[in-house]
Amino acid sequence: MQDVLAGFATIAVVIAVGFLLAHTRVLDVDSQGMLARLAFYVASPALMVTVLGRTDVSQLFSANLVASLGGVLVTATVAVLLARLVWRRTASDTVIATFSASYVNAGNLGLPIAAYVLGDVSLIAPMLLAQLMVLQPLGLAVLDSTVHVAVPGQTRGRRLLGRLGQPLRNPLMLGSLAGLLLSVTGLTLPRVVLDPLTLIGGMAVPAMLIAYGISLRLGPRPGAGEPAGQIGTIVALKLLLQPTVAFLLGRFAVGLEGLDLLAVTVVAALPTAQNVFTHAVRYRRAEILARDSIFISTLLSVPVLVVIAGVLGQPPATGGPP
Numbered sequence: 599m600q601d602v603l604a605g606f607a608t609i610a611v612v613i614a615v616g617f618l619l620a621h622t623r624v625l626d627v628d629s630q631g632m633l634a635r636l637a638f639y640v641a642s643p644a645l646m647v648t649v650l651g652r653t654d655v656s657q658l659f660s661a662n663l664v665a666s667l668g669g670v671l672v673t674a675t676v677a678v679l680l681a682r683l684v685w686r687r688t689a690s691d692t693v694i695a696t697f698s699a700s701y702v703n704a705g706n707l708g709l710p711i712a713a714y715v716l717g718d719v720s721l722i723a724p725m726l727l728a729q730l731m732v733l734q735p736l737g738l739a740v741l742d743s744t745v746h747v748a749v750p751g752q753t754r755g756r757r758l759l760g761r762l763g764q765p766l767r768n769p770l771m772l773g774s775l776a777g778l779l780l781s782v783t784g785l786t787l788p789r790v791v792l793d794p795l796t797l798i799g800g801m802a803v804p805a806m807l808i809a810y811g812i813s814l815r816l817g818p819r820p821g822a823g824e825p826a827g828q829i830g831t832i833v834a835l836k837l838l839l840q841p842t843v844a845f846l847l848g849r850f851a852v853g854l855e856g857l858d859l860l861a862v863t864v865v866a867a868l869p870t871a872q873n874v875f876t877h878a879v880r881y882r883r884a885e886i887l888a889r890d891s892i893f894i895s896t897l898l899s900v901p902v903l904v905v906i907a908g909v910l911g912q913p914p915a916t917g918g919p920p
Contacts, residue, residue: 616811
């Protein structure tokens with residue numbers, strides 16, 4: 599699992615850079631917000647166009663998708679029930695809690711692991727599709743509908759239409775839909791378009807991680823500001839329930855074996871995605887919950903991934919993307 603540990607080390611270094619920049623006052627809280635907005639509105643949509651656009655459609659719509667989607671939906675459902683019925687969270691806070699429990703780090707950690715550990719970058723595609731086409735649109739629709747500032751003089755009907763239309767104007771959703779369209783149709787963007795998108799998309803992961811590092815330095819310390827029991831439960835859902843469901847569905851529902859079964863289980867056990875924190879900052883909801891869930895799940899996911907690889911059998915790494 600040396601390649602997995604190397605992936606975590608890379609992420610830790612970039613987060614540490616953000617922490618150091620905040621500590622030395624090169625960047626401040628305003629810089630954190632700017633980086634989060636840059637990632638949300640510009641870099642992440644570009645990244646989604648390039649990643650999904652070059653993914654083989656047969657890898658997107660496969661048996662792996664059933665296992666990945668099932669793990670996401672079961673875990674998300676449990677998180678929603680806990681957040682609303684037990685913890686009495688608001689609808690918008692519930693979305694962030696659900697994202698924290700079920701939205702895996704399939705981009706900046708999942709893609710390197712798929713390429714360098716599993717040996718096939720397309721193995722991450724089913725989880726990307728499940729998150730970007732199901733979990734994210736549903737969650738952002740709730741956020742866009744509940745985190746809303748009324749406009750004076752606007753009628754109730756126009757306000758409702760505006761709320762319903764807001765998710766369709768979300769930049770991450772638009773980027774994901776554009777990438778999926780390219781994958782389904784087989785179209786290829788000209789280099790004059792693709793190269794700038796690739797360059798801009800390359801900002802997404804560093805911007806998210808540096809913003810997260812700034813938050814660790816300037817915000818309340820991890821473990822302060824949110825009930826420890828809720829954070830612990832969210833992390834348990836993310837690292838234990840989701841990979842267990844994905845494994846059971848993959849093995850017994852769709853008959854996955856070998857590399858495919860290992861892939862859906864490993865990907866489901868990845869920690870909470872950094873862009874959950876970006877969403878929390880963007881909508882000003884449950885920011886500390888998202889940050890602490892990312893921090894703790896990232897630390898604890900290392901032994902979980904080691905156990906999964908040991909039990910299911912680690913495939914030979916290729917040393918790079920295919």
